[in-house]
Amino acid sequence: MIDTRRTIAAGASLAGVGTFLSSLRQVFRQAAERRATRAALGRLDAHLLRDIGLTEGQAQREALKHFFTE
Numbered sequence: 553m554i555d556t557r558r559t560i561a562a563g564a565s566l567a568g569v570g571t572f573l574s575s576l577r578q579v580f581r582q583a584a585e586r587r588a589t590r591a592a593l594g595r596l597d598a599h600l601l602r603d604i605g606l607t608e609g610q611a612q613r614e615a616l617k618h619f620f621t622e
Contacts, residue, residue, distance in 0.1 A: 587619035 594615030596604075601611050 583619045586617075586622070590615045590617060590619075 593606075593611050596611060598608055601608060606614075
């Protein structure tokens with residue numbers, strides 16, 4: 553005989569793992585986006601930085617942040 557309580561609990565555990573993996577994937581996606589954005593910011597010249605309201609120092613500080621820093 554199948555113990556449905558154990559089957560349901562196992563399904564719930566797998567759902568929790570799926571949720572965790574989905575969250576982890578989103579964290580990595582956001583980190584990759586920050587890394588790419590900061591790298592692009594670091595390549596902008598002074599004229600373009602002025603257009604977006606940043607100084608070269610501000611852009612440099614942002615570009616040097618680690619990808620996991622918001």
